[in-house]
Amino acid sequence: MLPHQFLSQFSHPFIVLLVAGAGGANFLIPNYAMSTLREIFESHNGRLIHKWDHYFDIYERYFSPYRGSALNLLEVGISHGGSLQVWREYFGKDANIFAIDINAECKKFEDEKTKILIGSQEDEGFLKQVIDALPPLDILIDDGGHTMNQQLVSFRNLFPAVKNGGIYLIEDTHTSYWREYHGGYKRKTSFIEFSKSLVDQMYAWHIDNDKIVPVNYHTENINSISFYDSVIVFEKRNRHEPFHSMKGEPTITPCANPGLKKESVLHQLRKKLRRKKIQSFVRQFKK
Numbered sequence: 001m002l003p004h005q006f007l008s009q010f011s012h013p014f015i016v017l018l019v020a021g022a023g024g025a026n027f028l029i030p031n032y033a034m035s036t037l038r039e040i041f042e043s044h045n046g047r048l049i050h051k052w053d054h055y056f057d058i059y060e061r062y063f064s065p066y067r068g069s070a071l072n073l074l075e076v077g078i079s080h081g082g083s084l085q086v087w088r089e090y091f092g093k094d095a096n097i098f099a100i101d102i103n104a105e106c107k108k109f110e111d112e113k114t115k116i117l118i119g120s121q122e123d124e125g126f127l128k129q130v131i132d133a134l135p136p137l138d139i140l141i142d143d144g145g146h147t148m149n150q151q152l153v154s155f156r157n158l159f160p161a162v163k164n165g166g167i168y169l170i171e172d173t174h175t176s177y178w179r180e181y182h183g184g185y186k187r188k189t190s191f192i193e194f195s196k197s198l199v200d201q202m203y204a205w206h207i208d209n210d211k212i213v214p215v216n217y218h219t220e221n222i223n224s225i226s227f228y229d230s231v232i233v234f235e236k237r238n239r240h241e242p243f244h245s246m247k248g249e250p251t252i253t254p255c256a257n258p259g260l261k262k263e264s265v266l267h268q269l270r271k272k273l274r275r276k277k278i279q280s281f282v283r284q285f286k287k
């Protein structure tokens, strides 16, 4: 084991190590030696792992706060088991790693802190068993079969298993444009189109007609959706209807926004009604 690999088992980037020096003195040594995920990948010579280079920056951005913690991570798609080794080295010895694959051979990668579950990511019955068996997740990575149905069924069933504040990351979402994977440009059933529709869902509180986009579980639990080339990241956070407020003294006479469209009477009425509905709901809730 290389010195940096030894150190990265323990630590957080900002943790300092207490070392007993000669003559009994203690020295605080900052752990600058902690490797990045890309460095860990570059020096990996264990089981096979295959990754697109630009994924490492995305992982680092979302995953680094969890290093050295006892996080719960689930990866869908194991293949040769290389990613499990890389996650272990990156997150450290306390990480609880869970992984799913349809290939029963992958069971051999199980160890004390790495649990392997065999089944299909598009089998809802299996996914329900997985949720029952696992603790709430900090990070979920979908690197499984990458077909539209696999990604959609997994997201619908497994996003609720992610903790408030956790991350759901889907890899290789370029398959949304590939026919072989049941994708296609602007194809309604692709995972990309589904994710775009979740943008509307996040904005449901601002859409006047709540019959078109009603507030639902995703409105109340998706804090952000980040689209990268071939990767989509969902940040989960419990949300309530947003509100705004003003502080301080007015200083000018505001002018009307000339770019605004005049609303029809019907539209104004509908908006008022909606506001009333929300207010009475809030009042009811406060009682």
Ligand SMILES: C[S@@+](CC[C@H](N)C(=O)[O-])C[C@H]1O[C@@H](n2cnc3c(N)ncnc32)[C@H](O)[C@@H]1O
Pocket (backbone or CB within 6 Å): 048, 049, 050, 051, 075, 076, 077, 078, 079, 080, 081, 082, 083, 084, 100, 101, 102, 103, 119, 120, 121, 122, 143, 144, 145, 146, 150
């Ligand atoms: C891209 S590989 C995973 C690579 C691995 N995460 C890595 O980085 O080294 C995809 C894996 O998904 C598995 N897979 C394919 N379809 C699946 C399904 N329906 N359910 C679960 N796993 C599936 C395959 O058996 C394969 O091992």
